[in-house]
Each structure stands twice: as C-alpha cells, then as structure tokens.
Amino acid sequence: MTSKADAVATAAVDVAREALLALVEPDDVGDHLATDVEDDRVVTHLFDCRKPGYVGWRWSVTVARASRQKAVTVDEIVLVPGAEAIVAPAWVPYRERIKPGDLSPGDLLPVADDDPRLVPTYSFGDDPLDPDARAQVRTVAKDLGLGRIRTLSMEGHELAAQRWYDGNAGPEAALAQSAPEPCSTCGFLVRIAGSLAVSFGVCANGDANDDGRVVAFTHGCGAHSEVRLARRHEPQPLPDPVVDELEDGLETF
16 A cells, blocks of 8 residues: 655655754755655655765655644654665675685584485484484484484485586586597596496596596596697607718717
C-alpha cells in the first residue's frame, strides 16, 4: 500500500534545512534535491552534500507530523549515498574471500562439520547431524588409528576435478593449446590413485611449468618427454680442420 504524501511534511523544506544546518557547516549543504514519502505523515527531504570527498552523497532529513498536529518534528538526520556516490564494495564474509595462495604460515582455515565436500571415513550413529554422533566418530576413528576422520565426498571429487580441468592444468590453458602432445603420453606423468586417477596425474618434469602439480591427461606443454628438435634446429657439426701450408710452420685451425 502506497502512503499518501502529507502536505505539511512535504512543505517543511525550510524546517529540514534549519535542523541540518544546526549540525553541519553551511558550506557542506547544497540544494534541496528530492522528497521521499516514508509513511503516513513521514517524509524525508534530501539535500545535496558539498562536503569534500563526498561527491554524489545526500543529506537525508526525515520529518514527521503527529496526528492532528500542525507542525512537524525532525526524526533523523543522516548522510546517505546517492546513485553516483563512491561507496565501499558489498561486504563478503572472510571465509568466502579466501582464495588459493592467500594463506600464510601459521594461518588456519577451519572446515565446517557439514562441509558437503567431506564425509565421515565410515558411518556412525543413526543421525549424522547429531553433534554427539560426530564427536563419537572422531573419538573412535582416533582409537582405531584410521588416520583420517573424513574423506572426500562425491561432490568433493567432482568439484576438484572440475576446478583442475577448467584451470591452468586443463586442456583449455594457453600452454596446452600449443603443446605438441598431451600429458597422457608423456613419460614424466606420475599416476595417482583413487577415482581421479582416470583423468589426472602429477607432472614430474623439473623443467616443466607444472612440475609437482596435478595435470589433466588432456593438458600438455612444450616439455613433453617425446619432443624432438627438427633437423634444422639441431646443432650443426663443426667443419673439418684446415691446414695452412703457406707458412713455414704447419698450423691447424
């Protein structure tokens, strides 16, 4: 339901400006720009902000008129950004801002108990969401010496595979596009175990950009084990030595 504009509150531009000038310097207040109806008998007046560093911002003065009253009262005075104002970007939670390579020595990045990328190493209890059951999983796993309490879920495998395939270790990387052969035929490819072994391995060529990194079988680079130089690029043999017979002493060059 749209509120009806109150004539008295809408006309109270001078009252709003006077209240504003009581708090800020006159030079920081510009022209009256607009009037917004907030509710019945509640109106906000917007004034241009001329304060240095606040280009595009607006002084917002909200006034209200009580029922059966002829005068308005000032409810709130704030500085708000306009459509062209420079504002800080939307806040993103710290956990969502972390990117690969951001962690420094000593930094900790906790993983939630309900992270869909992980599942318990083995199932325990009727209710996997029960905190007590999760605590028992940890305790029993440690007692049995299983080592890892949780392992990758199917979703975790799929996310990792897609991320690696789409990244710099996949077939669409610029390095792979110009490679003579794929990694699947390279002698430096080290096989891995598990479900990801059907599509990925680890590069063991110390001269390659991906040395020690996971690469897709369809990836590739110029350091492939079977790369051979074309005959025109091979080192040219040195010519036979020439004997200088014009001098008394024979010298070989």
